[in-house]
Amino acid sequence: GENVEQHPSTLSVQEGDSAVIKCTYSDSASNYFPWYKQELGKRPQLIIDIRSNVGEKKDQRIAVTLNKTAKHFSLHITETQPEDSAVYFCAAPSDTGGFKTIFGAGTRLFVKA
């Protein structure tokens, strides 16, 4: 089945710097790669996603890149702000009909003011 690895587990950056979180997946048939943000005590919420027919997608200060050959995708946050501090999860659909989503272990991002 699908396996999703996420790195780093913790990331600390200075306000205004960029942050990059990387994930690898194992199932070459996977075609949808979302990123979720979870603020402390809240539910995870989708912030950006990418499908396998494109290599990059951008939405204001966040972007996701996908390398299907290497089976990895990354989240890029530019000009980080304190409110970006949260746990970020990458994910990929499982290979059992797409009913399940396999999540990475999460990255705790700290943005220092």
Place this chain on the structure above:
Amino acid sequence: SQTIHQWPATLVQPVGSPLSLECTVEGTSNPNLYWYRQAAGRGLQLLFYSVGIGQISSEVPQNLSASRPQDRQFILSSKKLLLSDSGFYLCAWSRKNEQFFGPGTRLTVL
């Protein structure tokens, strides 16, 4: 628009007591439904998922069970809670792979 509800929001239960957490979805029909558990500072562990009424798939063997008595209702239960059952329980539904999470139930087992 679609809305997902969970209750209760918080719960403190003694070891060995029963558990019932409820999740309902509004604004969609025949959704895929999911129960996740998140231990403190940890990732999302898929517990159960359901693709229809009465259809439950279990991901992790444990003392929890799930039921789907109605199309948009998903219930997580236990007959006897363990200390290790403490955590943040999230219900979710999905559309085209995107997961929509409920507000969660924070369970503390003492």
